[in-house]
Amino acid sequence: MTRYRLAVALLAVALLAASTAWADDALEARLKSLETQLRCLVCQNQTLAESNAPLAEDLRHEVRELAVSGKSDDEIRGYLVARYGDFVLYKPPIKPTTYLLWFGPFLLLACGVIVWFSVLRRRAKTNATGTAAPSAAAARARAVLDE
Amino acid sequence: MSMKVLRRSLPLAIFVVVLGFLFAGLFRDPREVPSPLIGKPAPAFSLAQLHRPERTLTPGDMRGRVWLLNVWASWCVSCRVEHPLLLDLAKANIVPVIGLAYKDKPADGLAWLASNGNPYTVSIVDRDGRVGIDFGVYGVPETFVIDKAGVIRYKQIGPLTADALQQTILPLVHELQRS
Numbered sequence: 023m024t025r026y027r028l029a030v031a032l033l034a035v036a037l038l039a040a041s042t043a044w045a046d047d048a049l050e051a052r053l054k055s056l057e058t059q060l061r062c063l064v065c066q067n068q069t070l071a072e073s074n075a076p077l078a079e080d081l082r083h084e085v086r087e088l089a090v091s092g093k094s095d096d097e098i099r100g101y102l103v104a105r106y107g108d109f110v111l112y113k114p115p116i117k118p119t120t121y122l123l124w125f126g127p128f129l130l131l132a133c134g135v136i137v138w139f140s141v142l143r144r145r146a147k148t149n150a151t152g153t154a155a156p157s158a159a160a161a162r163a164r165a166v167l168d169e
Numbered sequence: 170m171s172m173k174v175l176r177r178s179l180p181l182a183i184f185v186v187v188l189g190f191l192f193a194g195l196f197r198d199p200r201e202v203p204s205p206l207i208g209k210p211a212p213a214f215s216l217a218q219l220h221r222p223e224r225t226l227t228p229g230d231m232r233g234r235v236w237l238l239n240v241w242a243s244w245c246v247s248c249r250v251e252h253p254l255l256l257d258l259a260k261a262n263i264v265p266v267i268g269l270a271y272k273d274k275p276a277d278g279l280a281w282l283a284s285n286g287n288p289y290t291v292s293i294v295d296r297d298g299r300v301g302i303d304f305g306v307y308g309v310p311e312t313f314v315i316d317k318a319g320v321i322r323y324k325q326i327g328p329l330t331a332d333a334l335q336q337t338i339l340p341l342v343h344e345l346q347r348s
Binding site (some may be wrong): 063064066076077080081084103104105106107108109 | 199200202203204205206272297298302303304305307308
C-alpha cells in the first residue's frame with residue numbers, strides 16, 4: 023500500500039516537472055521566434071535575439087515580461103512599434119506608405135509582361151507582312167539545297 | 170520619330186531616376202529612425218530627482234511650459250560633445266532642460282555633473298532604463314522638445330549640434346512658447 027502511494031506521488035511529481043518543463047520550452051520557443059522578428063535599433067542589422075547591445079538585452083527582458091504577463095505576440099509587437107516605429111519589425115506592415123514596397127515588384131513584373139507581349143505581337147505582324155518576299159527567297163534556297 | 174526618340178531615351182531616363190534616388194540616399198543617416206512619438210503626448214513617468222532623491226518629477230509638473238528632455242549618462246562618451254552647448258543654453262535661460270540620467274548610477278551622475286557643470290533645471294534618474302524605452306531611446310544622447318500641453322514635438326537623436334540648436338530646436342521652442 024505504501025509502495026503504491028509512493029509510486030503515485032512519484033508519478034505526480036514527474037508529470038508536474040514535465041508539464042512545467044514543457045511550458046517553459048513553449049515560452050522559450052515563442053520568445054525566440056518573436057525576438058528573431060524584431061530589430062535591434064542600436065546595431066540595426068541584427069535581430070533582438072542576436073544582438074549583445076545593452077538595449078537589446080533590456081528589450082528582450084521587456085518582451086519576456088510582457089509574454090509572461092499574458093500579452094499576445096501582436097500586442098508585444100505593437101508595444102515596440104509604438105515606441106520605436108515600424109523599423110523594429112523586420113517584416114514591414116502592409117499599409118499605404120508601404121504599398122509600393124510590397125506591390126512594386128509585381129508592378130514591374132506586369133510592365134515586363136506588357137513589353138514582352140507587345141514585342142511578340144510586333145514580331146508576329148512583321149513576319150505576317152513579310153512572308154511574300156522571304157518565301158521567294160526560301161524557295162530559291164530550297165532549290166539550292168535540293169540540288 | 171518622336172516615339173522612337175522616347176523609346177531610345179527610356180533606359181537613360183530610368184537610369185537617371187535610380188541615380189537620383191541613390192544620390193539622395195548618400196545624405197541620409199540610416200541611424201536616424203523617425204520616432205513614432207512625434208505629435209504624441211510624452212509618456213507618463215514619475216522618477217526620483219538626482220539631487221533630491223526624496224522628490225519626484227512627472228511630465229505633469231512641466232505642464233504649461235515648453236521644455237527639453239535631454240537623455241544622457243555619465244558612461245556616454247558623445248554626451249561630452251554636446252555638453253558645452255547645453256551649458257550655454259542654460260546660461261541663456263531660454264528653456265528649462267530636464268536631464269534624464271539613463272541607466273546610470275546616481276553617484277556617477279552626480280560626480281559627472283559636479284566635474285563637467287550642471288546645465289539641467291532638474292535631473293531625474295532612470296536607473297533601469299524603463300522610461301528610456303517608453304521614450305523610444307536607442308542612442309544616447311537624445312533630446313526631446315515638449316510643448317506646453319506635454320506633446321513631443323521634435324526629437325534629436327545623437328549629440329546636439331550648434332546647427333541643430335540654432336536652426337531647428339530654438340526656433341521651434343520660440344514658436345511653441347508664443348503659442
